[in-house]
Amino acid sequence: TMMADLPMDGGSLARRSLWLTTDPEEERARNPEIQADFSDEIGLMSEESTSLCFTVSGATDGYGYASAGGFSETEFEIQEGRLTLDYTAPAESGEVELWVVVQSEDGGASVWTGTLEVVE
Numbered sequence: 001t002m003m004a005d006l007p008m009d010g011g012s013l014a015r016r017s018l019w020l021t022t023d024p025e026e027e028r029a030r031n032p033e034i035q036a037d038f039s040d041e042i043g044l045m046s047e048e049s050t051s052l053c054f055t056v057s058g059a060t061d062g063y064g065y066a067s068a069g070g071f072s073e074t075e076f077e078i079q080e081g082r083l084t085l086d087y088t089a090p091a092e093s094g095e096v097e098l099w100v101v102v103q104s105e106d107g108g109a110s111v112w113t114g115t116l117e118v119v120e
Contacts (some may be wrong), residue, residue: 029106032059042116059102
């Protein structure tokens with residue numbers, strides 16, 4: 001639902017499996033947590049690169065998605081509770097939507113969403 005308005009030009013398809021359980025709630029695995037270590041107001045020049053850093057608990061890897069521009073890798077490993085994604089802004093100016101998904105070995109997942117402004 002969060003990516004329903006993502007433009008289809010230059011996009012790629014991703015899928016995610018969903019695990020269901022009937023275990024009692026107190027025995028269920030918990031979703032990981034993700035928190036950005038930067039201000040909500042991100043601005044970049046066109047084609048400029050930056051590292052986006054997050055504090056993460058309960059997850060093993062993460063994935064970055066963007067409505068424009070792109071990340072240097074398709075999958076990022078979480079190191080000691082830290083996730084760093086290298087992002088490059090598109091050539092065109094405007095607002096870019098970002099999604100960062102982290103997942104645990106048990107099938108749990110969490111999503112961080114944000115926007116950044118690209119200026120020429």
